[in-house]
Amino acid sequence: xxxxxxxxxxxxxxxxxxxxxxxxxxxxxxxxxxxxxxxxxxxxxxxxxxxxxxxxxxxxxxxxxxxxxxxxxxxxxxxxxxxxxxxxxxxxxxxxxxxxxxxxxxxxxxxxxxxxxxxxxxxxxxxxxxxxxxxxxxxxxxxxxxxxxxxxxxxxxxxxxxxxxxxxxxxxxxxxxxxxxxxxxxxxxxxxxxxxxxxxxxxxxxxxxxxxxxxxxxxxxxxxxxxxxxxxxxxxxxxxxxxxxxxxxxxxxxxxxxxxxxxxxxxxxxxxxxxxxxxxxxxxxxxxxxxxxxxxxxxxxxxxxxxxxxxxxxxxxxxxxxxxxxxxxxxxxxxxxxxxxxxxxxxxxxxxxxxxxxxxxxxxxxxxxxxxxxxxxxxxxxxxxxxxxxxxxxxxxxxxxxxxxxxxxxxxxxxxxxxxxxxxxxxxxxxxxxxxxxxxxxxxxxxxxxxxxxxxxxxxxxxxxxxxxxxxxxxxxxxxxxxxxxxxxxxxxxxxxxxxxxxxxxxxxxxxxxxxxxxxxxxxxxxxxxxxxxxxxxxxxxxxxxxxxxx
Numbered sequence: 001x002x003x004x005x006x007x008x009x010x011x012x013x014x015x016x017x018x019x020x021x022x023x024x025x026x027x028x029x030x031x032x033x034x035x036x037x038x039x040x041x042x043x044x045x046x047x048x049x050x051x052x053x054x055x056x057x058x059x060x061x062x063x064x065x066x067x068x069x070x071x072x073x074x075x076x077x078x079x080x081x082x083x084x085x086x087x088x089x090x091x092x093x094x095x096x097x098x099x100x101x102x103x104x105x106x107x108x109x110x111x112x113x114x115x116x117x118x119x120x121x122x123x124x125x126x127x128x129x130x131x132x133x134x135x136x137x138x139x140x141x142x143x144x145x146x147x148x149x150x151x152x153x154x155x156x157x158x159x160x161x162x163x164x165x166x167x168x169x170x171x172x173x174x175x176x177x178x179x180x181x182x183x184x185x186x187x188x189x190x191x192x193x194x195x196x197x198x199x200x201x202x203x204x205x206x207x208x209x210x211x212x213x214x215x216x217x218x219x220x221x222x223x224x225x226x227x228x229x230x231x232x233x234x235x236x237x238x239x240x241x242x243x244x245x246x247x248x249x250x251x252x253x254x255x256x257x258x259x260x261x262x263x264x265x266x267x268x269x270x271x272x273x274x275x276x277x278x279x280x281x282x283x284x285x286x287x288x289x290x291x292x293x294x295x296x297x298x299x300x301x302x303x304x305x306x307x308x309x310x311x312x313x314x315x316x317x318x319x320x321x322x323x324x325x326x327x328x329x330x331x332x333x334x335x336x337x338x339x340x341x342x343x344x345x346x347x348x349x350x351x352x353x354x355x356x357x358x359x360x361x362x363x364x365x366x367x368x369x370x371x372x373x374x375x376x377x378x379x380x381x382x383x384x385x386x387x388x389x390x391x392x393x394x395x396x397x398x399x400x401x402x403x404x405x406x407x408x409x410x411x412x413x414x415x416x417x418x419x420x421x422x423x424x425x426x427x428x429x430x431x432x433x434x435x436x437x438x439x440x441x442x443x444x445x446x447x448x449x450x451x452x453x454x455x456x457x458x459x460x461x462x463x464x465x466x467x468x469x470x471x472x473x474x475x476x477x478x479x480x481x482x483x484x485x486x487x488x489x490x491x492x493x494x495x496x497x498x499x500x501x502x503x504x505x506x507x508x509x510x511x512x513x514x515x516x517x518x519x520x521x522x523x524x525x526x527x528x529x530x531x532x533x534x535x536x537x538x539x540x541x542x543x544x545x546x547x548x549x550x551x
Contacts, residue, residue: 017043021081023074027247027258029082034254035091043081047073049114053152056106057145059285066146071261071280073108078257079221090275091257095243096225098261099314100502101290102281104225108194109142115221116168116175117153117193124173124191129210131200133179139196140164140177165182176257178206188213191390192221197502199229199236205236228262228314230306237316263313265522269305270295278314286312301473307500323498324476324520325510330491332475334482336375338395341365341429348422348434349458349526351518352441358405359413360492360518361421364526372475372527373482376519377425379418382407392515394491404488415444419451426453435525456524465507468528469498472520473506492519 010019017040022028030038047068054066068076075096098104108128116126128143130136147153147166158167166175173191173465190213202205207224214220229236243252243258258425267274272288279286291312298308301362302325306317346365353359359379366372380388380396385407389396399405406421408414434448438457448455458464483489495516499509508521 003242012040012044012047017077020070020073021077024078024257024259025247025261029078031255032252032254033082033090034247036084036254038081039138040081042083043077045118046076046114049118049260050076050110053117053150054110054146055149057142057149059105063149065264066110069103069281069284072103075107075257075259076111077234080114083130090254090298092255093218094220094221094257094259095239096223097240097243097314098259098280099278099285099286100227100284102261102279102310103285103425105139106142108223109139109223111223112139112175112192113146113153116166116173117133117156119191120170120171121173121191121217123189124168124171125189126173126175127188127190127210128175128194128196128321129178129206130196131202131206134202136177136179137164140175141220143175147541148268154214157457160246172244178210190214190220192219192223194223194225196222196225198226198235198239199231199469200502201235201508204235204238218260224275225300228310228316230310230317232316261290261314263309265315267313269309269313269315270299274313278312297540301477303473303498306326315515317483323496324473324493326490328479329483329493330477330485331479332481332483333485334355334371336373336482336484336512338375338428341373343430345430347424347526347530348419348431349522349524349529350422350434350436350444350445351522351525352413352418352437353516353518357413359415359418360522361425362399362489362519362522362526363425363431364523366530371480371482374489374523374526375484376522377421377485378488378519379408379413380405381411381419382409382415383411390445390516394515399488402487404486419444419447422448422453423451434528435529437521437525439547456529458523458528460507462501462505464528465524466505468524468531469506469508471531472524472527486519489519489523491515492517497521 003220018038020028021038021380022030022139051065051067056062056064056066079091079094084090096104101134112126112128116124128136128139130139144166147157147159154171156168158169159541160167164177166354190210193210193214195207209498211222214222224239226236243260244249246259247260248255248258261278261280267277276282276290294308294312298305303323309315310317345367346363349362351360361377362370363375385396385400396405400407404418408417420432431453434453434455435458436445436455437460439460445457495507495513495515497512498506500506501510508517508524510517
């Protein structure tokens with residue numbers, strides 16, 4: 001297509017372009033070229049497209065030409081500069097892994113538009129996909145705004161809102177973002193596919209569906225762009241492992257381009273030189289001040305260290321990470337005097353869990369000095385206790401003899417016993433609300449409501465769990481929690497791991513945790529209600545006075 005020139009530009013020599021193409025970390029595309037050749041003119045065409053036809057549409061650079069950074073130039077030059085003997089592209093699959101805030105999504109939005117408008121592929125079908133609908137929308141919206149800001153592109157394109165798409169009518173080509181539903185992706189005839197944030201893909205179905213849809217194209221292009229993950233059984237780790245082996249010369253695959261910016265396992269994670277390895281945009285979109293702030297957070301909050309390493313150093317971390325440091329938990333073993341708490345306002349949390357597993361009921365009080373006191377009650381089916389003790393190597397029967405677990409008749413938890421225990425507690429303490437997981441607990445909620453115990457359905461997603469999860473973490477690390485050293489609750493705390501989304505929201509994750517965490521989940525739910533409601537007849541809640549402090 002004809003592009004308008006915004007400014008005079010100097011054409012790079014072939015030698016300078018080969019230097020650009022060699023900037024892939026640990027990988028020299030010329031050593032693995034085989035019978036492929038580097039077409040400097042084709043590489044230059046792609047490099048010029050970005051500053052000539054695209055502008056930044058967000059942030060401080062909004063409205064300015066999209067001038068590629070050196071690491072971005074290397075990716076673009078390699079993808080579009082290398083040719084096979086038949087003139088088609090050498091690289092058919094690209095795996096790009098680098099830390100957050102380095103402009104991955106902005107770069108791939110530009111790549112999508114170059115393929116759509118300049119690849120010369122009749123009837124090209126170009127797709128971008130992400131594990132989450134919101135992430136897929138971000139990439140599409142960037143590409144859409146880039147088109148609208150460039151008359152040379154806007155005049156050749158039609159933009160549709162339902163379904164969202166950009167159509168290049170001259171070549172009968174289209175770009176569409178896709179949802180995470182893999183079932184509808186079979187039957188596509190994809191020319192180019194971008195998988196954004198591959199590490200959040202829940203399984204391999206979407207990737208496999210889209211990759212197999214490219215078989216009839218003469219030069220298909222599949223681009224994975226991602227940050228490191230933690231699940232070594234995922235499709236992302238599979239691609240990462242393959243990319244490492246291609247980079248290191250273990251696999252000979254000249255059609256695969258590995259682009260991996262990561263800190264090494266022995267690198268000091270607190271040093272700037274390590275940060276630079278994983279952040280090619282260090283000093284541009286990733287500032288030293290920002291990373292120093294995140295480092296301090298990771299040093300203060302042990303559970304955040306692996307998050308820092310994964311998101312900002314691009315290191316694959318363990319799937320299960322202990323959330324609450326056990327020494328900090330043990331520092332909170334102050335006495336719990338239930339007699340002194342009689343008649344005091346409190347909040348209850350119930351984690352019914354599975355009917356065959358441990359069920360937890362926790363009461364939480366907030367004292368005048370801001371100390372949070374918790375007292376748990378646990379329930380387990382009697383008929384399963386012996387088998388579970390032998391299987392799990394957990395002293396359930398010993399705890400039951402000590403009065404720390406209540407064994408209920410039969411081989412499933414008797415919810416009526418839980419209800420009866422709650423009634424008995426309500427006679428002693430001023431229970432404001434009973435937070436209970438809304439999933440599969442409709443009958444119990446109905447019964448508690450009829451009993452006048454004020455049950456509140458409590459979601460288990462980030463929206464409900466993140467704030468109290470962070471608050472419990474703060475209370476433990478600040479020694480503002482008193483749990484009396486309850487052994488079963490301590491065991492739960494030692495098992496607990498958390499999940500964290502891209503926005504930094506946290507919630508307890510039973511799948512990643514080493515064993516049962518029911519008492520911790522019930523504590524978080526009780527705390528969640530205490531944080532948003534004012535105690536009846538007891539003045540204003542501490543959270544209304546000082547607000548919620550998130551770590």
